[in-house]
Amino acid sequence: MGTISLKNINKSFGSTEVLKQLSLDIQDGEFLTLVGPSGCGKSTLLKIIAGLEQQNSGDVIIDDKNVNSTRASKRDLAMVFQSYALYPHLTVRKNLETPLKLRDYSFVERLPLIGNFVPSRKEKKKSIDDLVFKTSETLKITELLDRKPGQLSGGQRQRAALGRAMVREPVAFLMDEPLSNLDAALRVHMRSELSELHNSLKTTFIYVTHDQAEALTMSTRMAVMIDGELLQLDTPSEVYNNPSSLRVAEFVGSPKINTFAAQISSDGSVEFMGIKLERKFNTNSQKALVAVRPEHLEITKDSNKPAFEATVSYRENLGSDIFYHVQVDQSDSKIIVRGSPQAGLFSNGETVRISPSHAEAMLFETSGERIR
Amino acid sequence: MLARHYIGESWKHGLLIIGALIVLIPFYMMVSMSLKSQQEIQSISGGLVGAQEIQTFPVCTKHGYTEEVCTMRPYKYNFWFAFKKAPIPRYLMNGLIVTVSIFLIQVLIALPCSYALAKLRFKGREFVFSMVLFCLLIPVHAIALPLYVMLAKAGLVDTYAALIIPWTISVFGIFLMRQFFMTVPDELIDAARMDGMGEYSIVWKVMLPVAIPALLAFAIFSVVAHWNDYFWPRIVITGNRDLFTPPLGIREFRGGIDSDEFGPMMASIVTVTIPLIVAFIVAQKRFVEGITMTGMK
Numbered sequence: 001m002g003t004i005s006l007k008n009i010n011k012s013f014g015s016t017e018v019l020k021q022l023s024l025d026i027q028d029g030e031f032l033t034l035v036g037p038s039g040c041g042k043s044t045l046l047k048i049i050a051g052l053e054q055q056n057s058g059d060v061i062i063d064d065k066n067v068n069s070t071r072a073s074k075r076d077l078a079m080v081f082q083s084y085a086l087y088p089h090l091t092v093r094k095n096l097e098t099p100l101k102l103r104d105y106s107f108v109e110r111l112p113l114i115g116n117f118v119p120s121r122k123e124k125k126k127s128i129d130d131l132v133f134k135t136s137e138t139l140k141i142t143e144l145l146d147r148k149p150g151q152l153s154g155g156q157r158q159r160a161a162l163g164r165a166m167v168r169e170p171v172a173f174l175m176d177e178p179l180s181n182l183d184a185a186l187r188v189h190m191r192s193e194l195s196e197l198h199n200s201l202k203t204t205f206i207y208v209t210h211d212q213a214e215a216l217t218m219s220t221r222m223a224v225m226i227d228g229e230l231l232q233l234d235t236p237s238e239v240y241n242n243p244s245s246l247r248v249a250e251f252v253g254s255p256k257i258n259t260f261a262a263q264i265s266s267d268g269s270v271e272f273m274g275i276k277l278e279r280k281f282n283t284n285s286q287k288a289l290v291a292v293r294p295e296h297l298e299i300t301k302d303s304n305k306p307a308f309e310a311t312v313s314y315r316e317n318l319g320s321d322i323f324y325h326v327q328v329d330q331s332d333s334k335i336i337v338r339g340s341p342q343a344g345l346f347s348n349g350e351t352v353r354i355s356p357s358h359a360e361a362m363l364f365e366t367s368g369e370r371i372r
Numbered sequence: 373m374l375a376r377h378y379i380g381e382s383w384k385h386g387l388l389i390i391g392a393l394i395v396l397i398p399f400y401m402m403v404s405m406s407l408k409s410q411q412e413i414q415s416i417s418g419g420l421v422g423a424q425e426i427q428t429f430p431v432c433t434k435h436g437y438t439e440e441v442c443t444m445r446p447y448k449y450n451f452w453f454a455f456k457k458a459p460i461p462r463y464l465m466n467g468l469i470v471t472v473s474i475f476l477i478q479v480l481i482a483l484p485c486s487y488a489l490a491k492l493r494f495k496g497r498e499f500v501f502s503m504v505l506f507c508l509l510i511p512v513h514a515i516a517l518p519l520y521v522m523l524a525k526a527g528l529v530d531t532y533a534a535l536i537i538p539w540t541i542s543v544f545g546i547f548l549m550r551q552f553f554m555t556v557p558d559e560l561i562d563a564a565r566m567d568g569m570g571e572y573s574i575v576w577k578v579m580l581p582v583a584i585p586a587l588l589a590f591a592i593f594s595v596v597a598h599w600n601d602y603f604w605p606r607i608v609i610t611g612n613r614d615l616f617t618p619p620l621g622i623r624e625f626r627g628g629i630d631s632d633e634f635g636p637m638m639a640s641i642v643t644v645t646i647p648l649i650v651a652f653i654v655a656q657k658r659f660v661e662g663i664t665m666t667g668m669k
Contacts, residue, residue, distance in 0.1 A: 052562045073568035085563035089581035102568035164567075176559075 001063045002028045002171040002204035004049060009058035011044055018044050019055070020228045026172075031198045031205040035215035036225035037251065042208045045225070046174050049206065051075050063171065073102070078165035079174040082181060084157045086149040092160045093132060093145040099168050100128045135167045138200075155186050162197070172204035179214065191217050212252045216240060224248050246368040249291050255323055258297065258335040262290040262363070270363060273308040273330065275356060281363055283371050289364045294338040296360040299324055299352050307355035310335070312346050326354065402645075406638035409446035413634050422446060429453070431633050450635035451643070454625075457636060460643055462614065463621035467644075469532065470617055471598045474539045475591055482545035482590075483583070487575045489546070490553035491561055501550070507543040513603070520607055530615060534608035539598060545590050552586035553579060592655065599648060618644040 004026040011019040018041040026032050034042040047053035049060060051072035060067050067075050078099075086095050101110060108114065109121045136142040139159045149157055158178065165173055179187045179194075195218050198205050209215055215222045216236040223233045232244045243249035249257050262272035264287070268280040272290045300307065310326040313334065322339045324346060337354055339346070346352055363371040400420075405413050408422035410429075424445045432442035432453060444452070454460060488494070489501050519538050520529075528534045556579065564574045580587075602619040609615045616624075622644060625637035 047562070050562075050566060052565060072562075072565045077566070079563065079566045081559040081563060083557055083559050085557065085559040087560070087564075087578060087581075089584075099567040164563075 002026075003063055004172060004204065004206070005061045006045075006049070007059040007061065009045070009048060009060070010056045011041070011048060011053070012056055018228050019048075022058070022225075022228070022230050024223060024230060024233065026204060026206060029202050029204055030220045031195070031207065031218060033207045033209060033215040033219035033222040034225055035209055035212055035222055035252075038210055040225045041228040042210075042225050043176055046079075046176055046206065046208050050077055050079055050174050076168075076171050077174055078168055078170040078172075079176065080161050080165050080178045082177040084149070084161040084178075084181075086157060086160055086164065088149055091146050091148055092136075092141065092152070092163070095149070095160060096132045096135060096145075096163050096167050097128055099164060100131060103168065104128065131167050135163045138166070138197075139163050154182050155190070158182060158190065166201075170203070172206060175205065175207045177209055178207075180209075180211070187214075194218060212254065216252070224251060226251065243362070244370055246289065246291065246364040246370075249362065249364070253293055255294050255336045257291045257293050258337075259364075260290045260292070260333075260335075262288045264288055273328070275306045275308065277361055277363075281371050283363075283365075285365060285371075287366055288371060289366060291362045291364060292356050292360065294323060294336045296356060297335070297337045298355045299326070299337045299339045299343075299346060300355055301353065302355075303353065305353070305355040307353035310352055310354050312348055312350045312352060315346070315348060317341075324352075326352065328354075402638050402641055405634050406450050406642045407447040408635065409449075410633055410635055412446070446635060450639040454636040454639040454643065458621055458624045458640060459613070460621060460640055463616050463618045464644070464647065466615060467599055467618045467647075470535045471595045473532070473536050474598050475594045477536070477540040478542040478545050478590075478594060479587065481541055482549050483580060484572070484575050485546045486549035486553055487571075487579055489550045491556075491558070492571075504543050504546055504550075508547060516604070516607060523608060529608055530610055530612045532615065535605055535615070535617070538604070542590075542594065545594070548590050549583060549586060552583055556582055588655070595651070596648065 006022060006024045009019050009022045010017075022041075022045065034045060036042050044053060048055045051060075051067065051070060055068075062075060062077075086092075087098065090098070104124050104127075105115070105121065106118075109118045109124070115121060132145075133142070136145055139162060141156065141159045141163060144152060144156055144160065149160065152160065158181075161178070179190050182190060191214060194205075194207075198218075207214075207219065216239075219236055221233060222236050222239055224231045224239060226247050232239055232248045234242075239248065239252055243252065246259070250259075260272040262270050264270050264281065264283060264285060268282055270277045270279075270281060270288065270290065277290070298305075309329045311329065312324050313327045314325040316323040316325070320341075322341055322345070324337045324339055325334055326337060327334055329351075335354070365371060404420050404422075407420070407424075408418050409425070409427065412418035412422040424447060426443060426445055428439055428443045429449050432449070433439055435456075442449075489497060489504070523529055523534045523537070528537070560578060560582070561574055564578045569577065599617075600619060601617070602623075605617045605620050609617075609620060613624075622637070622641055625640060
């Protein structure tokens with residue numbers, strides 16, 4: 001079992017409030033990502049779950065047990081850190097053994113020299129050796145067991161750190177940006193490996209990241225946190241396609257979503273940049289913001305479609321996609337539009353027409369709430 | 373152009389050479405005098421090693437040895453007589469006992485203190501740390517007298533304890549290790565806590581191994597300072613020759629009827645200096661690292 005629920009967690013450092021009345025239910029076996037910009041309190045939240053940090057108020061409940069006053073080591077959670085935090089003076093094998101020895105050995109058995117003479121230790125040592133071997137086989141680090149962390153590459157250290165977390169077979173894994181110290185190619189590779197690992201272990205994963213791509217690719221559910229508040233908790237596709245507020249919409253998705261000022265007439269029809277949306281909205285406001293993702297805008301020369309004029313100011317070629325940064329002629333705002341290489345290239349300074357072709361526009365209040 | 377460059381450089385080297393000579397000449401004198409005979413020392417002749425003629429030494433016979441025993445080459449005589457006159461192995465042993473005990477107890481106290489000051493959050497931490505800094509400013513000599521009175525009242529004068537206890541709490545050690553622990557990432561400590569270690573286990577099983585380079589630097593300062601210390605042993609060891617540390621032992625050669633016989637005296641100084649020189653050569657790299665790391669001397 002590995003259900004974790006947080007109830008009304010508050011945390012402040014001095015006068016700065018880091019977490020505000022945060023509640024969150026994590027189901028057994030899910031891969032939950034806590035995602036948000038730097039300084040949003042996600043790492044603090046993870047530390048509160050782990051028991052490394054004490055909340056000012058609120059409850060942490062693991063498997064229906066309130067663990068507010070339980071020490072970190074007794075919560076049966078394992079954590080993988082950004083800097084891996086392997087013991088630098090111990091070999092990988094010893095690193096993996098440490099949590100097991102601390103859990104299984106009695107005080108006397110842990111003593112140097114004297115411990116060797118306690119008869120029950122031999123049996124425990126055997127089971128520890130087996131567990132270490134099993135884990136190292138799963139992670140393919142068996143041949144690295146006798147090396148020290150300093151002799152390993154970044155990816156190998158990452159695996160060793162995962163191994164140290166896995167050997168204890170904890171109720172949940174907590175991961176604090178574990179991939180951010182790896183180079184780009186390895187990071188993408190480790191993303192798929194972590195997902196596979198989650199599938200085979202079927203343990204709860206709580207994964208903290210500021211990289212929305214990691215959150216979108218790996219998680220079963222993602223929790224978007226901004227400024228100490230949980231803004232949305234849903235599946236990645238739902239968060240991406242149906243954000244609950246403008247802040248979520250702007251944080252998730254790369255490049256960032258485009259916003260336009262819009263007017264709403266009394267019958268609920270919405271108009272922006274001289275284009276009328278097909279859908280009607282039920283709202284009392286007269287002004288609102290329309291948000292459209294770059295892939296839902298079309299860059300064209302065709303003058304038949306409803307569109308507005310803009311000038312290409314910068315072209316970003318990613319191979320499979322091309323992103324155009326364009327200057328909108330009627331206003332001084334800049335937006336980003338995705339084009340495909342097949343549709344032909346537009347060059348800098350060229351005047352183009354931008355058309356919201358797929359009618360995927362989302363409407364937000366000027367204060368940021370979603371209008372549905 | 374090139375020649376001018378060399379001239380520009382050479383005066384710097386000249387200055388450095390003069391500086392080096394000032395430091396090295398006393399060592400040269402010490403080694404040379406420990407090898408030569410009394411006549412050669414007094415007439416300032418014989419270069420580094422002297423003529424090494426076999427001769428009979430009068431001070432030796434005055435001490436009651438037969439003429440046969442007292443006839444040998446000067447270098448041999450100087451070292452032989454130094455060891456005869458004073459229990460130098462005993463002094464070296466005392467030096468070892470005192471410096472090693474001081475260092476071990478200093479580490480035992482400084483590590484938990486500096487860990488708490490660097491990594492634990494508690495009320496008054498900044499105040500305690502500022503007191504540590506304040507204590508760094510107190511010169512030893514200022515508190516020597518009260519310390520002596522305390523030890524005398526406790527009946528500890530003329531014991532190893534008197535040599536060791538006053539130095540067991542090293543604020544410099546606490547400061548140095550605290551600065552080093554500040555650079556150890558919090559995540560390592562958090563990882564140890566998740567693995568189930570208590571705070572003391574973290575200090576001894578995680579922080580200690582990580583801090584070995586800093587500890588070596590501190591060991592050099594501590595051992596050199598207390599091996600060479602003359603001031604404090606002179607105060608608390610009043611009569612018992614069995615407790616003399618090497619610097620006190622050297623003093624034995626001053627005074628008395630044969631106070632002007634320099635050969636054996638210099639031989640004893642060479643003997644006392646050798647352990648530190650050997651340690652320096654072995655740990656030269658660490659020594660320089662230690663000085664650059666702390667920015668102190």
